[in-house]
Amino acid sequence: MSKRPRVPAEPPERQNRSRQVAELLPSVGGAAFRRFGFVQSAIVSRWPEIVGEKLASASTPESIRFPVGKKQDGTLTLTVRGAHAPMMSHLTVEIIERVNRFFGYAAVCKVAIRQGEVTKRPERRAPPSLAPAPELGGSLKTIADPELKAVLEALASGVAASPLSLPKVR
Numbered sequence: 001m002s003k004r005p006r007v008p009a010e011p012p013e014r015q016n017r018s019r020q021v022a023e024l025l026p027s028v029g030g031a032a033f034r035r036f037g038f039v040q041s042a043i044v045s046r047w048p049e050i051v052g053e054k055l056a057s058a059s060t061p062e063s064i065r066f067p068v069g070k071k072q073d074g075t076l077t078l079t080v081r082g083a084h085a086p087m088m089s090h091l092t093v094e095i096i097e098r099v100n101r102f103f104g105y106a107a108v109c110k111v112a113i114r115q116g117e118v119t120k121r122p123e124r125r126a127p128p129s130l131a132p133a134p135e136l137g138g139s140l141k142t143i144a145d146p147e148l149k150a151v152l153e154a155l156a157s158g159v160a161a162s163p164l165s166l167p168k169v170r
Contacts, residue, residue, distance in 0.1 A: 043102065050102045051095055058084035060118050064108065073109045079116040088113055 043064070048056035059080045066074040076099060080088045088095070092111040099108045140156075143149045 043099070046102070050098050055088070055091070055095070057120075058118060059088060062114065072106050074107055075110040075112055076108045077112045077114060079118060080113050081118050082115045085113055085115050 043050065043061055047059075047061055050056075051059070059078045062077040062079050064074045064076050066072070076095070078088065078095075088111075092113075095111055096108050100106050140149055140152055143152065
């Protein structure tokens with residue numbers, strides 16, 4: 001047996017522009033997720049949306065294994081807290097239905113449950129609301145330039161306006 005010479009892959013074409021991190025992450029994370037049995041990494045990050053917060057707090061998807069040469073009729077392996085395993089075994093039909101609805105085709109036909117420790121997900125917090133700016137009328141009186149004074153007053157009133165009071169654009 002002779003070894004074939006390896007043809008080097010062509011480097012990707014440069015685009016000479018800055019790219020968002022969200023644009024780069026699927027290709028970086030995708031290789032790692034495929035290595036551990038996930039064809040689509042979104043099932044891990046969107047697990048609470050797929051099965052609901054209650055079930056997601058007790059379980060974590062571990063891997064999806066497909067038969068050789070297929071991308072359907074796979075086995076979803078879940079890590080479940082010990083006490084929740086019997087409940088999850090009763091809900092496997094519903095979990096399969098929800099995961100398949102997420103994928104858009106019959107990707108999963110079995111669920112394998114493995115008891116283990118489920119790490120707690122950090123809660124998403126809403127950004128803090130902005131407090132209205134204090135009245136700047138007194139401090140703007142000392143500005144001599146009328147144009148600058150008008151611009152600063154408009155800026156102060158814009159900052160003080162609540163985002164909820166702005167009209168909706170249709």
